[in-house]
Amino acid sequence: MPEAHGDVGEETARFQAFQDRGDDLPPAWQMKANGSAIVLLVIIVIVVAIFALVFGKILIG
Secondary structure (H helix, E strand, O other), X not given: OOOOOOOHHHHHHHXXXXXXXXXXXXXXXXXXXXXXXXXXXXXXXXXXXXXXXXXXXXXXX
């Protein structure tokens, strides 16, 4: 956790170094995800939601 009374110049330099880094990653909106991975994630979310609904009904009544 950063200190509350850190050197502002050091933090600014650290941010500028982060901003000016030369990575080869494309912007987030250009990244392509595998279609099957997205489908699997959606299925997992739906199954967890159904289990939560069933357990909620059982516990609450």
